Amino acid sequence: MTSYPNPLPRPKEELAELERVWQPPSGFGIVTAVNNTYIGIYYVGTAVLFFLLAGILALLMRVQLALPENDFLAQDAYNQVFTMHGTIMMFLFAVPAVEAMAVYLLPNMQAARDLPFPRLSAYAFWAYAVGGLFFFCSLLFGVAPDGGWFMYPPLTSYQHSPGIGADFWLLGIGFIEISAIAGAIEIAVGVLRTRAPGMTLDKLPVYCWAMLIFAGMIIFGFPAVILCTALLEIERAFHWPFFIAEKGGDPLLWQHLFWFFGHPEVYIIFLPAAGFVSMIVPTMAQVPLVGYRWVVLALIATGFVAFGVWVHHMFATGIPALSLGFFSAASMAVSVPSGVQVFAWIATIAKGRLRLSVPSLFTLGFLAIFTLGGLTGVMVAIVPFDWQVHDTFFVVAHFHYVLIGGMVFPMFAAFYYWIPTASTRPLSETLGRWFFGLMFVGFNVTFFPMHIMGLLGMPRRVWTYPAEMGWGWLNLLATAGAALMTAGVLVFLADLLRNFRPFGDRNAGNVWNAGTLEWLPNGNYASRSIPSVASRDPLWDQPHLAKDVEAGRYYLPGAPTGKRETIVTSPIDAQPQYLLQMPGPSWPTVLAAWSTAVFFLMLTVKLYWLSIIPGLAAVAFVIRWLWETDPGYYHPPVDVGGGVVLPVYATGPVSHSWWAMIVLILVIGSIFACLVFAYLFLWTVSPDVWPAATGLPLPDLVWPLASAGLLGLSSVVIALGGRALARSWHWLVRGAVLVAVPLPGLALWAELLGQWRTGLRAPDSGYAAVVYMAGALQGTLVVVVAIMALYTLARSLCGLLDARRRATYDNTMLLWHYAVGQGLVGLALVHVTPRLLG
Amino acid sequence: MGDSSWGYARETLRMTAGLLVWAAHLAIVYGIVAMACARGHAASVTVAWVGAVTVASLLATSVILVTAVRQLGRGGDSRRFLDAVTAMVAGFSLIAIAWDGLPALFVPACPG
Numbered sequence A: 001m002t003s004y005p006n007p008l009p010r011p012k013e014e015l016a017e018l019e020r021v022w023q024p025p026s027g028f029g030i031v032t033a034v035n036n037t038y039i040g041i042y043y044v045g046t047a048v049l050f051f052l053l054a055g056i057l058a059l060l061m062r063v064q065l066a067l068p069e070n071d072f073l074a075q076d077a078y079n080q081v082f083t084m085h086g087t088i089m090m091f092l093f094a095v096p097a098v099e100a101m102a103v104y105l106l107p108n109m110q111a112a113r114d115l116p117f118p119r120l121s122a123y124a125f126w127a128y129a130v131g132g133l134f135f136f137c138s139l140l141f142g143v144a145p146d147g148g149w150f151m152y153p154p155l156t157s158y159q160h161s162p163g164i165g166a167d168f169w170l171l172g173i174g175f176i177e178i179s180a181i182a183g184a185i186e187i188a189v190g191v192l193r194t195r196a197p198g199m200t201l202d203k204l205p206v207y208c209w210a211m212l213i214f215a216g217m218i219i220f221g222f223p224a225v226i227l228c229t230a231l232l233e234i235e236r237a238f239h240w241p242f243f244i245a246e247k248g249g250d251p252l253l254w255q256h257l258f259w260f261f262g263h264p265e266v267y268i269i270f271l272p273a274a275g276f277v278s279m280i281v282p283t284m285a286q287v288p289l290v291g292y293r294w295v296v297l298a299l300i301a302t303g304f305v306a307f308g309v310w311v312h313h314m315f316a317t318g319i320p321a322l323s324l325g326f327f328s329a330a331s332m333a334v335s336v337p338s339g340v341q342v343f344a345w346i347a348t349i350a351k352g353r354l355r356l357s358v359p360s361l362f363t364l365g366f367l368a369i370f371t372l373g374g375l376t377g378v379m380v381a382i383v384p385f386d387w388q389v390h391d392t393f394f395v396v397a398h399f400h401y402v403l404i405g406g407m408v409f410p411m412f413a414a415f416y417y418w419i420p421t422a423s424t425r426p427l428s429e430t431l432g433r434w435f436f437g438l439m440f441v442g443f444n445v446t447f448f449p450m451h452i453m454g455l456l457g458m459p460r461r462v463w464t465y466p467a468e469m470g471w472g473w474l475n476l477l478a479t480a481g482a483a484l485m486t487a488g489v490l491v492f493l494a495d496l497l498r499n500f501r502p503f504g505d506r507n508a509g510n511v512w513n514a515g516t517l518e519w520l521p522n523g524n525y526a527s528r529s530i531p532s533v534a535s536r537d538p539l540w541d542q543p544h545l546a547k548d549v550e551a552g553r554y555y556l557p558g559a560p561t562g563k564r565e566t567i568v569t570s571p572i573d574a575q576p577q578y579l580l581q582m583p584g585p586s587w588p589t590v591l592a593a594w595s596t597a598v599f600f601l602m603l604t605v606k607l608y609w610l611s612i613i614p615g616l617a618a619v620a621f622v623i624r625w626l627w628e629t630d631p632g633y634y635h636p637p638v639d640v641g642g643g644v645v646l647p648v649y650a651t652g653p654v655s656h657s658w659w660a661m662i663v664l665i666l667v668i669g670s671i672f673a674c675l676v677f678a679y680l681f682l683w684t685v686s687p688d689v690w691p692a693a694t695g696l697p698l699p700d701l702v703w704p705l706a707s708a709g710l711l712g713l714s715s716v717v718i719a720l721g722g723r724a725l726a727r728s729w730h731w732l733v734r735g736a737v738l739v740a741v742p743l744p745g746l747a748l749w750a751e752l753l754g755q756w757r758t759g760l761r762a763p764d765s766g767y768a769a770v771v772y773m774a775g776a777l778q779g780t781l782v783v784v785v786a787i788m789a790l791y792t793l794a795r796s797l798c799g800l801l802d803a804r805r806r807a808t809y810d811n812t813m814l815l816w817h818y819a820v821g822q823g824l825v826g827l828a829l830v831h832v833t834p835r836l837l838g
Numbered sequence B: 001m002g003d004s005s006w007g008y009a010r011e012t013l014r015m016t017a018g019l020l021v022w023a024a025h026l027a028i029v030y031g032i033v034a035m036a037c038a039r040g041h042a043a044s045v046t047v048a049w050v051g052a053v054t055v056a057s058l059l060a061t062s063v064i065l066v067t068a069v070r071q072l073g074r075g076g077d078s079r080r081f082l083d084a085v086t087a088m089v090a091g092f093s094l095i096a097i098a099w100d101g102l103p104a105l106f107v108p109a110c111p112g
Helices: A012-021 A027-032 A036-065 A075-109 A118-140 A165-193 A206-238 A251-285 A292-308 A310-314 A321-333 A335-351 A358-380 A383-389 A393-422 A429-455 A472-499 A545-551 A587-604 A612-627 A656-685 A702-726 A730-740 A742-757 A766-797 A807-837 B005-015 B017-039 B043-071 B077-101
Strands: A564-569 A576-582 A638-641 A644-646
Touching: A027 A587, A036 A075, A036 A118, A036 A393, A036 A472, A075 A118, A075 A165, A075 A206, A075 A251, A075 A393, A118 A165, A118 A587, A165 A206, A165 A587, A165 A656, A206 A251, A206 A292, A206 A656, A206 A766, A251 A292, A251 A310, A251 A335, A251 A358, A251 A393, A251 A656, A292 A321, A292 A335, A292 B017, A292 B077, A310 A321, A321 A335, A321 A358, A321 A383, A321 B017, A321 B043, A321 B077, A335 A358, A358 A383, A358 A393, A358 A429, A393 A429, A429 A472, A576 A638, A576 A644, A587 A612, A612 A766, A656 A766, A656 A807, A656 B017, A702 A730, A702 A742, A702 A807, A730 A742, A730 A766, A742 A766, A742 A807, A766 A807, B005 B017, B005 B077, B017 B043, B017 B077, B043 B077
Parallel strands: none
Antiparallel strands: A564 A576, A638 A644
């Protein structure tokens, strides 16, 4: 006889209370919804919208290239169209789409009621949706960027792209990156801390593993593009010459930073897709995944090795041959983990009996197309071959096989597979088969000829070509294929219109007889009770699980604190640790996101002074949103069932907010590490603008020493304030914060004044620019910690901070100490390095 | 205690130790060659440094692999899984480091 955490029958009012607490807002207030079942679907829908928009741009290009010497699109328009197509597909479709799916799926798959920061998900979504639409609209006004999705300077710097097109890219995409990072923080903390009790790391669904690695890759990969977009925007706005060779900058610095993000980006969108496939294949074959450990190994290995291949985008730039050899080898090595996964899926199919439904068809299509893309990937990893096909249509064919095969096909498999969890009706098998057939044939007819075009020498990014080159029939064929794909997408949209009915009280149910928890009966509150898990496919191994969960026999069958709650578990063995009260629908969150988007738009169109208004509004709305968080131990511990009594609050290392702060610090640290790389890289290539060569003196050591002293003092004062808080010496805490706040700013002032007095000016050289940039990065951090400290002070004055209710202080202190650490390393970089290296 | 926040950090570092060595190896050999070619250092010295770093990385990863293999099969499901992944990651890293270092035997350090 199984023993359950909670006995039956459950009190009648328990379910009603759970439903009341999780009731979504109604009417126009629906935009304030923060629940994953709403935000996830808004998010996926918006990503699909951008897929359609970028797809229309692809069609425009195919029409233009269908015939030689065609004049359907002018050259300028074509440049904008291919730039926007790539940019939107990568930044506004692919990454948001996989994050969106995670926001929707992860809590259900882990039997959490929601991800730990629902308002952060909502903020990320709205920032992305509004910012993305502004970005797209630049095309309608003919001011879209036209320098390619990789935006190489010097083409995109102020001399050669003087309009605002490049600024749209740099600020617009920079803004979207913030949204992606917010999503990654949510996903990383969600996977590690909000799992069903007993869902140890060895029982974690492979999709959750994939999303954990995905989040890690965003945390370490996106900072490189954040830094390089900031550097290029600053070069454009203030003429600091990071990328101008005549002044000791280097355009290759951009390529290094961009591709250090750009290549992992491919895996950032592939790993979630591989996660989809690892969930779909076992269900469709009705057997557990073969080689679970090997697949986890493959995900981890890909997450690392993907960062070691960026130089293969730069094989034609004159980098030393031996360096090319290292990256060529790494580029081949990265195909091994993908191969491991492909064999695991084939073995699973072989072990079971594959049901040839629409998700299976898209999965098989993915296997065929992605494998071909992987093989051409190994071809272009070979340096001499790459030199032959570099910047030709062969490369276009290769990356579309990888990206459409590796991400879009699994995404559609996932839509057909998981829509029954979100809709009262599943999508149509018949329409789905037509969709798959048109997509598979259309894709290959479009992109296979591009291999041949490339081998025949057709370069990428040309708006037209002469008839005598002989590329005409291949291009016409490719355009016909694009028409087939379009027809396929139209069939999909018709299927959605006909069958997709989200936000209902019920869903279509476990139509595939899947084994994982997202198929439990659920409502807006996720599952009625939170099961304990003893295997990887609990619905297969515990046949009564769904019924028992729905009856409320497992943990937390109601809403005992009268608020939205979920159980926070330990990161390795998923032991319940505390009950997290989660915030509900919120206007300030949405308004903060909209204000942030308007702020960035105004910066882009150079309304600098006016941008202060939405900028301040965004900060104010964020503060308003945060004010209700950090509730303290106002509620006694709660018995969630089975004798498990959980506290309703946590602070310090066990807290989910502390984890989010640590992840944020990893992001900021990665941005700083990229700046250190930029400094050393420019020193390597342009020692002639360094002080030893120019004769410009370095600042007297008294300045950096004073700066370091002030930084260290601020950390000591903040730490003492933390101790005072533990003793509830409130006035001492407030005094400590007030004393500490100006110190990092003074430290920065001392550093910058020291540099200024030597005559060093940022626009003079790559060296000067990177030195002042270290100050600018530190300055940003100083402003952020100052705002956080003053916010903490305000909470203290309002009586919202005490010896036990101190998550706000602890998290501020954590970032403060990091800021001091970064400041000290920065000082060492700009003062010690030139003295040591010359 | 092992499943605390710090315990998790330790476990993550342990599990990915092999790949961390791989990453350090790639960064260092890339830095050595970039510097050597920018500043015109002797090719033989450069290749010797690359070889030394590669051998040191292989040794470090071997130690991680052997240590992880010795742990295999002990404890509960979760522990066994973590140890197995640690060993598999180290094994993969060993091959990847050797493969990445191999070009030093065949390819000249800098363009002529």
